[in-house]
Amino acid sequence: MMSGQIIAIDLGGTSAKLAMMDQEGNILEKWSVVTDKSNKGQVIVPNLIHSIKEKLEDLNLTTEDILGIGLGSPGSVNYLEKTVIGAYNLNWSEKQDIGKAFEEAFGIPFYIENDANIAAVGEQWKGAGNNDKDVVMVTLGTGVGGGIVVDGELLHGSTGTAGEIGHITVDPDSVIECTCGKRGCLEAVASATGIVNLAIHYLGTYDEETVLKDILQSEDVLTSKDIFDAAKSGDAFAEFVVEKFSRYLGLAASHLANTLNPSRIVLGGGVSQAGEFLRSKVDRYSKEFMFPTIRDVTDIVIAQLGNDAGIYGACKVVLNEQSKEESVN
């Protein structure tokens, strides 16, 4: 049996959330560190290390009391090399050797995953995933992120880029362009940005009244919240757009279910705040496209942990890796 506490870090563009946690996932202490992006983000990691050292002193702990450190990061994370590249919201355009810095500072096990993966593990363990072993999370924000947990472990794939759920092509004939250069990606039609893309695309040929036309004329900008609010109050065009959006999301969810057979598909991120209104539509469309035996065993659920998902996930990643190493030794 392993002993020791876990230090969990969820690194974001504005601040990093940190927590001292026990092995059951209880948060013993929670604090945050402002993300100082100056000087190409070169003080971000030293600041985190400094803050953790202070906290250990405050709590009268040494590194011997700590089982390991887990970190969720934006950007393109190499979990094996423990490096990050292309995290532009941290001003990290070049490769950052995060693992080396933490291991030199503390001499204890350190693990890193991208933020979508970390959030998926958090929800799987302590949130809407119900601690089931096979859970997929789809994070609907400005883009669409994904994290896949298979048999209790994160799925990484051959080069660590598994779970590019936002770039599943849900409409091969779409003219709507994605930031990745393709067309008809889930992210291009079913993120906060994507639903606006859809609305603007269809507004061009819509001759009837809709509150979305008025908003666009008066404010020169349309948000996903405008569209969901209009749909909820019965605006026919907004309803049409939300149905399109939900059908695309349902189609992608069905691909995940038919392929991976998870017990739960968790919808998270800002757009998921549309709640049951959104969930019930995605559920209906996804079930239409699922294989019968899979349809009956797949639940579409809304995320529960909000911004804390990353902390829980960072903790669980340490526990998973440590128990694997224990079983090998």
Next chain:
Amino acid sequence: MMSGQIIAIDLGGTSAKLAMMDQEGNILEKWSVVTDKSNKGQVIVPNLIHSIKEKLEDLNLTTEDILGIGLGSPGSVNYLEKTVIGAYNLNWSEKQDIGKAFEEAFGIPFYIENDANIAAVGEQWKGAGNNDKDVVMVTLGTGVGGGIVVDGELLHGSTGTAGEIGHITVDPDSVIECTCGKRGCLEAVASATGIVNLAIHYLGTYDEETVLKDILQSEDVLTSKDIFDAAKSGDAFAEFVVEKFSRYLGLAASHLANTLNPSRIVLGGGVSQAGEFLRSKVDRYSKEFMFPTIRDVTDIVIAQLGNDAGIYGACKVVLNEQSKEESVN
């Protein structure tokens, strides 16, 4: 280090292929047993057990020389309970307790998987998968089967039904019905049956000359081979159908790549005998739909082992399970 040989069984509707293999996957002895489906298939398993006992005697081996037995079966396989149900080509409509029968007869470890999974493991290990750890196989026969290997292990999902690749909806607006009750499944448009479905669907509105019309009129039936042969000899309509078929298959392959990030997607089954003509088309379409970083690291390849894939896969499943148990003990 484990010792002992492996008995591999690939059970089919006409015969079962059996092999005595070493741990490197060399076939030491290969034989077959006719599948006697009389009496609701109740003599199939006793016949296999009897044949194995005879073979052990012939080779002067006892069960102590055997590490384990692996079996691939048609139908709906529960790999945890080691049971099979709904294997209609064996006349097994009710649940068969295969694991119990083998374990009682031999008292050594026994493992069972469905035939698509077993073939996928075989190709991953000794065939077109190059022994890479993350490989997906898509078997294009009368239907479309699938098997997913993640980090060297079969992916089962929460209820053991992962890999229903044939029932990924590749055309949500299709009118072509699938045997599963849905419409626009990969299997309904991109199996041996599916490509005929496509041809007949589009023939209805095709006014020009095509050799497929002549074949259909003279023989009253059209096969996937007719369509591929016509396309290869430049028949414009057949080319159009093969392009449609390949685009659907490419789309499904892109979903698998974007989700799972395998190094290789192996195309197997009878239809894959179209070879490079098919592979190059599926490759082109799938790359169009893959996320850029995934596009560069995913190879679409044709299966290499033919009917032997099952034997190799059955052997590897025993090795995988035994090495897991060894690492736990």
